[in-house]
Amino acid sequence: MKKQLVLEDGSVFVGEAFGATTDVNGEVVFNTGMTGYQEILSDPSYCGQIVTLTYPLIGNYGINRDDFESISPSLGALIVKEHAVFPSNWRSEEPIHQFLESKGIPGLSGIDTRRLTRQIREHGTLKGKICSIEEDANQVAASLAKDVFPINxxxxxxxxxxxxxxxxxxxxxxxxxxxxxxxxxxxxxxxxxxxxxxxxxxxxxxxxxxxxxxxxxxxxxxxxxxxxxxxxxxxxxxxxxxxxxxxxxxxxxxxxxxxxxxxxxxxxxxxxxxxxxxxxxxxxxxxxxxxxxxxxxxxxxxxxxxxxxxxxxxxxxxxxxxxxxxxxxxxxxxxxxxxxxxxxxxxxxxxxxxxxxxxxxxxx
Incomplete structure (x- = not known):
């Protein structure tokens, strides 16, 4: 299913939804780590944020029971260039899309994460929303510009x-x-x-x-x-x-x-x-x-x-x-x-x- 990421400056990135299919908005940030996506997913410091991973292939070693940094992940959504549907690792217990779905966390893959990261580096962190491609991007961007996110x-x-x-x-x-x-x-x-x-x-x-x-x-x-x-x-x-x-x-x-x-x-x-x-x-x-x-x-x-x-x-x-x-x-x-x-x-x-x-x- 196609979904879009709309930023408050009007930028639009269209990709494939994975994980949960709900819409979500939040501050869009990026992480440059090459490994450790499971720890990133479960780090409470990402509460409510839409996290972009700059490393292009995410999920290749799956999700295991040992690498969690919290019991209940609290990040808003995950954005990747590509996610592995069939992980390969002896510790893997489930693929990343299945884990995200079970936790109600939306994912978006197939977008140009390099372009998105460069945009954040140039303009600073931006508010964004992952939503249906049927939604009017201009209206979403205008709404985001006025949104005040929770501070608790x-x-x-x-x-x-x-x-x-x-x-x-x-x-x-x-x-x-x-x-x-x-x-x-x-x-x-x-x-x-x-x-x-x-x-x-x-x-x-x-x-x-x-x-x-x-x-x-x-x-x-x-x-x-x-x-x-x-x-x-x-x-x-x-x-x-x-x-x-x-x-x-x-x-x-x-x-x-x-x-x-x-x-x-x-x-x-x-x-x-x-x-x-x-x-x-x-x-x-x-x-x-x-x-x-x-x-x-x-x-x-x-x-x-x-x-x-x-x-x-x-x-x-x-x-x-x-x-x-x-x-x-x-x-x-x-x-x-x-x-x-x-x-x-x-x-x-x-x-x-x-x-x-x-x-x-x-x-x-």
Whole structure:
């Protein structure tokens, strides 16, 4: 069945529908990863977005039970150049079109994803709608230009109530803003006693759990739309070691008094080079974000830049001058992507241990 993608600027891309056949609108973004489509599909940070994959063949190794980053995918739709109808891999349990259909997620294939990506890079992320080719594209575009999309994405994907992943090691409270399972896996692999709590948990409620450390997870949307999270982090800085990832990094910055801004088209992929300023070390990182910390807003604050993106110079890491707290804009748990920066979990554990021993917190 033919369907069309209409963008708010009037551009039209016609392709073949696969997966669910429902219409959907959302912010159209692109991811440059060559593999890891299952992790991308299940990453809560894509909540409500229409995701374009730049790699031309998607679905060739199917869908398996092991590579999910959430139980219920929350992205709006998937756009690809070509999807594999008959996957070939020993772990494959179903083809991608069958998975999307079962989850109610529309797909669109057969369009020029290179042209679409170049358009987003030139003009910035655009609102779009996947709909019937019978709909008038001009009317759809005019409607999209006036549409205001929901801003409660974090509330949609966060856990509704606390739960535990028991361990015999350090107690880590993981605040779920749209947590990828990879973060939880990294903590449990280190023996941590993890308690996952909702995004709107207060700092008093966090401290009542007697954490040795607090992890601020990734998540979707604009960090400025989660003021309750900023208030919680403000209350935690200096009281317990903190480690923020992606949205957690941005929320940490806001809590310290910095500002965040929307990027032209964001960072989404598994090949982004990031440099650690103190050592010159460069890690290839997995990223998924549309907002960044405004570096000029850091002047005079108690946080300093520790990492920088080599492609565009944006802030990729922060650390508090006096409190045991740091954050990174990228994903050290990868999933998908390279694991160059996995050592940051070791840094967090070391920070927790040094805090217990009353020593100065671990530096980057």
């Amino acid at each position: 994405q974090v509330a949609q994907v966060s856990t509704r109530s606390p739960y535990s992943a028991p361990g015999r090691g350090d107690r880590v409270v993981l605040i779920d803003y749209g947590m990828k399972h990879g973060i939880l896996r990294e903590l449990t692999a280190r023996g941590c006693d993890v308690v996952v709590v909702p995004y709107n948990t207060t700092y008093e409620e966090v401290l009542q759990l007697h954490p040795d450390g607090v992890m601020l997870s990734n998540g979707p949307g604009n960090p400025q739309n989660v003021p309750e999270a900023v208030a919680t982090i403000k209350g935690l800085i200096g009281k317990v070691p903190l480690f923020g990832i992606c949205l957690g990094h941005q929320l940490f910055a806001l809590a310290a008094g910095a500002e965040t801004v929307k990027m032209k088209f964001g960072h989404r992929g598994s090949n982004h080079p990031v440099q650690e300023l103190a050592t010159g070390r460069v890690d290839i990182t997995s990223q998924n974000h549309g907002y960044t910390v405004a570096e000029e807003s850091l002047e005079g604050l108690d946080i300093v830049v520790t990492h920088r993106a080599l492609n565009d110079g944006t802030v990729e890491g922060l650390e508090h001058r006096t409190a045991p707290a740091f954050s990174v804009q990228y994903h050290p748990e990868a999933s998908p992507g390279p694991e160059d920066s996995n050592h940051l979990f070791h840094k967090f554990m070391k920070m927790i241990q040094m805090q217990k021993e009353g020593l100065v917190h671990a530096k980057a």
